[in-house]
Amino acid sequence: MxxxxxxxxxxxxxxxxxxxxxxxxxxxxxxxxxxxxxxxxxxxxxxxxxxxxxxxxxxxxxxGIGTVTPGQENTHADFLDALRNSFGIAAIATFLAVIFATLAAYAIARLDFKGKRLVLSLALAIAMFPVVALVGPLFDLWRTLGLFNTWPGLIIPYMSFTLPLAIWTLSAFFREIPWEMEQAAQVDGATSWQAFRKVIVPLAAPGVFTAAILTFFFAWNEFVLAISLTSTTASRTVPAQLSFFVGPDPFNPPYGLLAAASVVVTVPIIIIVLLFQRKIVAGLTSGAVKG
Known part of the structure; x- marks a missing residue:
C-alpha cells in the first residue's frame, strides 16, 4: 500500500x-x-x-543582415540604437545603484542611529510608489533641467526605484556576516574602509550580485519612463522602441518583427539567469532561515 x-x-x-x-x-x-x-x-x-x-x-x-524587406530599411538602425541605449543605461544604473545600496545597507546593518527604521520604511514606500504618478512631474522637471531625452534622464529615476530593493537585499546579507570578522581585520591593522572593502564586501558577494541582477532587470524591462521621458532614438530603450514598430497600415502590425525583437531582447536575460541562478537564489533567500 x-x-x-x-x-x-x-x-x-x-x-x-x-x-x-x-x-x-x-x-x-x-x-x-x-x-x-x-x-x-x-x-x-x-x-x-x-x-x-x-x-x-x-x-x-x-x-540589418543581408537583404532587408522593403519598407523596413530603418528598422534595424532604430533597433540597434535602442539596444545600445538599453545596455548602456541599464549598466550605468546598475553600477551606481549597487555602489550606493552597498554603502547604505552596510550603515543600516552595522550602525545604530536614530531614524534607521524610518529610512527602511521610506525605502519600502518608495519602492511601492506607482511609477505612473511620477511621469507628469518628471516630464516637466526634466524639460526644465535639460534632462529630457537623455541617458541621465532615465538613469536617475531608474535608480530611485531600484535602490530600495537593493538596500533591503544587501542589508539582510550584512546582518548575517559576523561582526567579529571585521573586528579581527581591524585588530590586524586594517582600517574600517579596508575591512569593509576586503572582508565584508567579498563575503556579501552573493547579495551584491543579486542586487545587481534585479536592478539590471528593472532597467532593462522598464517601459513607462522610457516611453514618457524620451522622444528620439538618442536615448529610447528597446521596450519603448518596440511600440514604434509599425506595419503598412494600423490594422496590420508587424507581429513577426515584434516577436523577433522580443526574442533578441530576451536572450541576454535568459543567459544571465541560467548562468547565475544559484547566486540569485542564494541572494533572494538570504535571511529566510535562522539558526
Whole structure:
C-alpha cells in the first residue's frame, strides 16, 4: 500500500511539473514560432501554431543582415540604437545603484542611529510608489533641467526605484556576516574602509550580485519612463522602441518583427539567469532561515 501511494505521489509530482513547465514555456515557444513567420502568415491572422514556411527574414530586418524587406530599411538602425541605449543605461544604473545600496545597507546593518527604521520604511514606500504618478512631474522637471531625452534622464529615476530593493537585499546579507570578522581585520591593522572593502564586501558577494541582477532587470524591462521621458532614438530603450514598430497600415502590425525583437531582447536575460541562478537564489533567500 505504501509503495502504491509513493508511486502515485511521484506520478502526481511529475504531472504537476510538466503542467507548470508547459504553462510557463508556451508563451516563449509561441513568440519564437511567430518570429519565424513571414508577413503573409501573420497578416492573414492565421492561428496556426507552427510556421508553414519558417524564415529568418524578421531577424535580418531588425539586425540589418543581408537583404532587408522593403519598407523596413530603418528598422534595424532604430533597433540597434535602442539596444545600445538599453545596455548602456541599464549598466550605468546598475553600477551606481549597487555602489550606493552597498554603502547604505552596510550603515543600516552595522550602525545604530536614530531614524534607521524610518529610512527602511521610506525605502519600502518608495519602492511601492506607482511609477505612473511620477511621469507628469518628471516630464516637466526634466524639460526644465535639460534632462529630457537623455541617458541621465532615465538613469536617475531608474535608480530611485531600484535602490530600495537593493538596500533591503544587501542589508539582510550584512546582518548575517559576523561582526567579529571585521573586528579581527581591524585588530590586524586594517582600517574600517579596508575591512569593509576586503572582508565584508567579498563575503556579501552573493547579495551584491543579486542586487545587481534585479536592478539590471528593472532597467532593462522598464517601459513607462522610457516611453514618457524620451522622444528620439538618442536615448529610447528597446521596450519603448518596440511600440514604434509599425506595419503598412494600423490594422496590420508587424507581429513577426515584434516577436523577433522580443526574442533578441530576451536572450541576454535568459543567459544571465541560467548562468547565475544559484547566486540569485542564494541572494533572494538570504535571511529566510535562522539558526
Amino acid at each position: 505504501a509503495a502504491k501511494n509513493q508511486t502515485r505521489n511521484k506520478i502526481g509530482t511529475w504531472v504537476g511539473f510538466i503542467f507548470i513547465l508547459v504553462w510557463c514555456l508556451l508563451p516563449v515557444v509561441w513568440i519564437m514560432s511567430l518570429s519565424l513567420k513571414g508577413p503573409g502568415e501573420t497578416a492573414a491572422g492565421s492561428a496556426q501554431f507552427l510556421p508553414k514556411s519558417p524564415t529568418l527574414q524578421n531577424y535580418r530586418d531588425i539586425l
